[in-house]
Amino acid sequence: xxxxxxxxxxxxxxxxxxxxxxxxxxxxxxxxxxxxxxxxxxxxxxxxxxxxxxxxxxxxxxxxxxxxxxxxxxxxxxxxxxxxxxxxxxxxxxxxxxxxxxxxxxxxxxxxxxxxxxxxxxxxxxxxxxxxxxxxxxxxxxxxxxxxxxxxxxxxxxxxxxxxxxxxxxxxxxxxxxxxxxxxxxxxxxxxxxxxxxxxxxxxxxxxxxxxxxxxxxxxxxxxxxxxxxxxxxxxxxxxxxxxxxxxxxxxxxxxxxxxxxxxxxxxxxxxxxxxxxxxxxxxxxxxxxxxxxxxxxxxxxxxxxxxxxxxxxxxxxxxxxxxxxxxxxxxxxxxxxxxxxxxxxxxxxxxxxxxxxxxxxxxxxxxxxxxxxxxxxxxxxxxxxxxxxxxxxxxxxxxxxxxxxxxxxxxxxxxxxxxxxxxxxxxxxxxxxxxxxxxxxxxxxxxxxxxxxxxxxxxxxxxxxxxxxxxxxxxxxxxxxxxxxxxxxxxxxxxxxxxxxxxxxxxxxxxxxxxxxxxxxxxxxxxxxxxxxxxxxxxxxxxxxxxxxxxxxxxxxxxxxxxxxxxxxxxxxxxxxxxxxxxxxxxxxxxxxxxxxxxxxxxxxxxxxxxxxxxxxxxxxxxxxxxxxxxxxxxxxxxxxxxxxxxxxxxxxxxxxxxxxxxxxx
Amino acid sequence: xxxxxxxxxxxxxxxxxxxxxxxxxxxxxxxxxxxxxxxxxxxxxxxxxxxxxxxxxxxxxxxxxxxxxxxxxxxxxxxxxxxxxxxxxxxxxxxxxxxxxxxxxxxxxxxxxxxxxxx
Numbered sequence: 001x002x003x004x005x006x007x008x009x010x011x012x013x014x015x016x017x018x019x020x021x022x023x024x025x026x027x028x029x030x031x032x033x034x035x036x037x038x039x040x041x042x043x044x045x046x047x048x049x050x051x052x053x054x055x056x057x058x059x060x061x062x063x064x065x066x067x068x069x070x071x072x073x074x075x076x077x078x079x080x081x082x083x084x085x086x087x088x089x090x091x092x093x094x095x096x097x098x099x100x101x102x103x104x105x106x107x108x109x110x111x112x113x114x115x116x117x118x119x120x121x122x123x124x125x126x127x128x129x130x131x132x133x134x135x136x137x138x139x140x141x142x143x144x145x146x147x148x149x150x151x152x153x154x155x156x157x158x159x160x161x162x163x164x165x166x167x168x169x170x171x172x173x174x175x176x177x178x179x180x181x182x183x184x185x186x187x188x189x190x191x192x193x194x195x196x197x198x199x200x201x202x203x204x205x206x207x208x209x210x211x212x213x214x215x216x217x218x219x220x221x222x223x224x225x226x227x228x229x230x231x232x233x234x235x236x237x238x239x240x241x242x243x244x245x246x247x248x249x250x251x252x253x254x255x256x257x258x259x260x261x262x263x264x265x266x267x268x269x270x271x272x273x274x275x276x277x278x279x280x281x282x283x284x285x286x287x288x289x290x291x292x293x294x295x296x297x298x299x300x301x302x303x304x305x306x307x308x309x310x311x312x313x314x315x316x317x318x319x320x321x322x323x324x325x326x327x328x329x330x331x332x333x334x335x336x337x338x339x340x341x342x343x344x345x346x347x348x349x350x351x352x353x354x355x356x357x358x359x360x361x362x363x364x365x366x367x368x369x370x371x372x373x374x375x376x377x378x379x380x381x382x383x384x385x386x387x388x389x390x391x392x393x394x395x396x397x398x399x400x401x402x403x404x405x406x407x408x409x410x411x412x413x414x415x416x417x418x419x420x421x422x423x424x425x426x427x428x429x430x431x432x433x434x435x436x437x438x439x440x441x442x443x444x445x446x447x448x449x450x451x452x453x454x455x456x457x458x459x460x461x462x463x464x465x466x467x468x469x470x471x472x473x474x475x476x477x478x479x480x481x482x483x484x485x486x487x488x489x490x491x492x493x494x495x496x497x498x499x500x501x502x503x504x505x506x507x508x509x510x511x512x513x514x515x516x517x518x519x520x521x522x523x524x525x526x527x528x529x530x531x532x533x534x535x536x537x538x539x540x541x542x543x544x545x546x547x548x549x550x551x552x553x554x555x556x557x558x559x560x561x562x563x564x565x566x567x568x569x570x571x572x573x574x575x576x577x578x579x580x581x582x583x584x585x586x587x588x589x590x591x592x593x594x595x596x597x598x599x600x601x602x603x604x605x606x607x608x609x610x611x612x613x614x615x616x617x618x619x620x621x622x623x624x625x626x627x628x629x630x631x632x633x634x635x636x637x638x639x640x641x642x643x644x645x646x647x648x649x650x651x652x653x654x655x656x657x658x659x660x661x662x663x664x665x666x667x
Numbered sequence: 668x669x670x671x672x673x674x675x676x677x678x679x680x681x682x683x684x685x686x687x688x689x690x691x692x693x694x695x696x697x698x699x700x701x702x703x704x705x706x707x708x709x710x711x712x713x714x715x716x717x718x719x720x721x722x723x724x725x726x727x728x729x730x731x732x733x734x735x736x737x738x739x740x741x742x743x744x745x746x747x748x749x750x751x752x753x754x755x756x757x758x759x760x761x762x763x764x765x766x767x768x769x770x771x772x773x774x775x776x777x778x779x780x781x782x783x784x785x786x
Contacts, residue, residue: 292695295782299699299706302786303744306709310748386750393747397740407783410693414780 001091002141002591003620004047008085011071012049013042014657018083021647021659027619028642031635032659033627034649039657040624043649044596045069047151050086050099052144053118056153057259066101067113072655080110090141096123097138142591146181148174149583150591154598157576160553172247175551182522183588184515191511198508201501202226202478205485208497215488222481229474236467243460246453253450260443266430267444273427277420284416291409298406300399307394314391321376321384328375522586523548529582530554530575533616537574537609546578554579570602577610581617592620599629611635615642671753674729675760677701677767682727684771693782697728698735704766705741705759707785713765714749714758720765732756 004023009015021043023030034040045055055069070082083100098121107115122134129137142150160174179185206226209219257264341347341354376384434440482501489495531545534556546554547563554575556564567575577598584593599607607630614621636643646662677685677697685700694700708714736742736759745755752758770785 288692291693292699295694295699295703298786299702300740302703302706302710306712306748307744390747390750393743397744397747401786403783403786406786407781410781410783 001619002589003089004592004622005087005089005094006085007043007046007050007087008083009043009046010083010085011074011079012046012082012084013069013071014039014655015042015046015659016071016073016652016656019659021645022661023620023622023645026644027615028644029614029621029623029639030645030647031623031625031643032647032649033625033632033662034657035626035651037654038649038651040626040649041153041596042069043624044151044153044594046084047086047594048147050084050097051138051142052147053099053120065113066118067110067116069101073653081116088141090137093124095137095141097121098123143180143589146177146587146589148177149181149580149587149593151594152580152598153596154573154600155596157573157598160572160576160579171551171553173251178552178583179519181583181587181589182526184519184522187511187515187518191508191515194504194508194511198501198504199226199230201497201504202482205482205494205497205501208494209485212492212494215485215494218481218484218488222478222485225474225478225481229471229478232467232470232474236464236471239460239464239467243457243464246457246460250450250453250457253446253453256442256446257450260446263434263437263440263443264447266434266437267440270427270430270434273423273430277423277427280416280420280423284413284420287409287413287416291406291413294402294406294409297399298402300397301401301403304398304401307398311391311394314387314394318384318387318391321380321387324374324380325376325384332375523552525586526552526579526582527554529585530578533581533613534574534578536616537578537606537613538571539603539605539609546575552579570606573598573600573602574606574610577613577617581613584618591618592622593618594622594624596624597626597629598623599625604631607631608634608638611638614639672732672756672760674731675735675756675763676729677727678723678764679726680723680771681764681767684767684774685728687774687779688770688782691779691782698730701728701730701735701763701767702741703782703785704770705763706766707770708762708766709748710786711766711769713769714762717761717765720761720768722761722764722768 006020006022006024008018008020010018021030021032032040032043049055049069055066070080074080081100081102083098086097088095088097098119100119101116102119103110104115104117110116120131120134122129122137124137203223203226206219206222209215209222212219337348345354346352347354437443485494486498489498527546527548530548534543534546534554542559543564544557544559547557548554556567556571556575558564580593584590599610602610611630611634614623648660648662650658650660652658681704682697685697685704688694688700688703689697694703713720736756741759742755745752745758749755749758773785
């Protein structure tokens with residue numbers, strides 16, 4: 001069991017000068033309280049730096065430039081670099097691990113990581129061990145590959161959901177780490193070694209067969225098949241190595257995709273906005289063109305009012321002249337009738353006697369154009385023709401009013417102008433945000449790289465599948481030849497070689513079956529323990545437990561037996577904690593658990609239950625939590641005597657945090 | 668009969684207003700703006716107070732009347748409206764300049780966002 005005794009940080013991130021956190025005590029929980037920006041993640045990184053020389057960014061697996069870790073205030077005061085000392089107890093042996101980052105000789109002001117050097121010392125008791133022994137001890141007490149189960153960022157617990165996805169390289173890596181912490185590689189190594197030994201015995205068998213005249217041909221065939229098998233196995237190993245490289249590459253790209261997600265989103269938005277602006281500009285251009293074709297004739301419609309007014313006026317004048325003309329015609333008809341009466345001396349209408357003087361007066365009136373019954377003068381006749389001509393001309397000139405159409409186009413253009421302006425403002429804001437991004441070209445090419453990587457993986461996987469088919473076929477052929485040999489072995493050298501090979505084959509089979517059995521048994525144990533923890537901390541009585549898959553991914557099981565396909569991020573968190581707890585219970589390697597912000601997504605009841613379950617996770621638990629992430633009083637009450645220490649990260653300045661032990665916190 | 672104009676054009680002042688209107692990009696060219704201004708003058712009966720406008724010499728855009736009024740629409744309109752006018756194209760030139768000067772006043776006071784408000 002590994003246990004941390006103390007951590008000393010010197011000019012590491014916000015921790016100016018030398019500061020120590022003491023964990024010395026019996027089993028239990030240490031809580032380090034700190035608000036945002038005070039350095040909780042930096043403390044997690046201090047453990048990581050001491051053990052592996054690495055520092056990760058928040059929520060990512062991307063390694064930071066180490067120079068940036070130096071305390072800024074100390075840096076400004078001319079004190080460059082930093083140091084972390086981790087004191088540990090591993091199965092009763094006390095180790096003190098010191099890792100320091102100091103300026104290289106000859107460098108006055110460091111500018112980059114190249115201006116620093118790193119020194120690592122490991123003391124066992126009071127003696128500093130050799131670098132080789134140091135590396136060996138560190139790999140034994142805390143292998144980096146399993147560190148994710150000891151040092152973890154609560155925000156990254158969602159990664160464990162990837163175990164439910166067969167195609168995911170993050171899931172693949174986590175599965176590898178899980179098998180490593182559970183000790184599966186020990187058996188796998190045994191299987192690999194016995195398999196290699198078996199090959200040797202198989203070669204010896206074919207050699208022995210070739211020496212005997214009766215079995216010479218089979219021996220040669222066997223040797224040829226063994227060589228063929230080796231060649232395919234070598235190819236298969238190369239392909240598997242290539243696959244692993246590609247899986248690593250894929251994971252890096254996935255990390256990069258995650259890191260550049262916001263940038264890619266901005267780039268997509270930028271592209272969409274540019275396309276939208278271009279479309280709207282086109283629409284505006286089309287509207288303006290439509291407007292131009294309308295304004296070519298729109299002015300004619302504007303003359304309409306004047307034309308109509310004039311037509312009304314002309315109609316009046318024409319009507320006046322035409323009325324006069326009509327009156328004259330009617331009067332002329334009356335006179336003609338009267339003229340008939342003059343000839344007879346009697347009125348043709350009332351048959352009365354007509355007075356000749358009256359007839360003469362009437363005749364004078366209709367023959368005088370100045371009277372109301374007079375005919376049109378020549379001038380009036382011309383006027384009438386002119387007026388009728390003007391009216392006819394104006395009628396031809398009258399055009400339709402296009403005001404409504406033009407107004408509608410203007411409104412459309414105004415709307416488009418506003419929309420373009422809004423989109424341009426939005427685009428400007430995106431461009432500003434992108435100006436702070438170092439490598440936008442990389443962000444846009446990363447998805448393409450991802451697709452290429454997936455394609456390469458698929459080709460390599462296909463290659464492995466084909467090679468494995470050939471290997472199976474060749475193994476069967478070799479078995480057939482070995483069977484033939486067995487029948488002819490007799491009791492000489494060939495028989496001895498046969499017996500050695502068979503013996504080795506049985507040992508190999510034991511390891512091979514052992515790996516499968518161990519895996520199955522571990523999975524059952526992990527499923528059982530994770531289920532127990534889950535049921536303990538889950539708030540949902542209808543959930544009966546967890547079901548494990550091939551990748552150690554855990555599904556939530558409903559009491560009806562159905563699997564819950566979609567789960568909330570809070571439940572994802574609870575499942576991940578249950579898995580980690582189960583792994584710690586079943587791992588040959590025991591160690592402390594250090595959790596950064598583990599309660600972020602949980603409701604108060606789950607926080608309470610998880611707090612109560614913390615001592616189950618590991619014998620030593622160190623929590624890095626922000627104030628109010630869990631209720632202080634409640635945490636103390638729930639944990640009781642298992643809460644060993646409490647520290648507070650206190651702000652001195654934005655770049656300076658002091659670690660203070662909380663009074664009366666020691667149990 | 669007095670001799671009519673063969674070329675009609677815009678004064679400097681009217682030309683400046685036409686250029687401002689052209690910035691709206693609603694007209695193909697000043698040719699169409701000039702006709703629009705003429706129609707504006709007619710609609711608003713500027714002919715009845717044409718003497719109020721100080722219309723100087725035309726140094727801005729100018730056109731041959733054959734090009735400007737190829738279908739004689741303007742000519743026919745003017746002689747229909749003003750049968751006594753002896754020089755219709757001179758009248759057309761006066762009115763389009765007056766129209767632009769009047770539009771210029773409005774644009775200076777209220778700005779220019781569209782042309783439908785003048786129709």
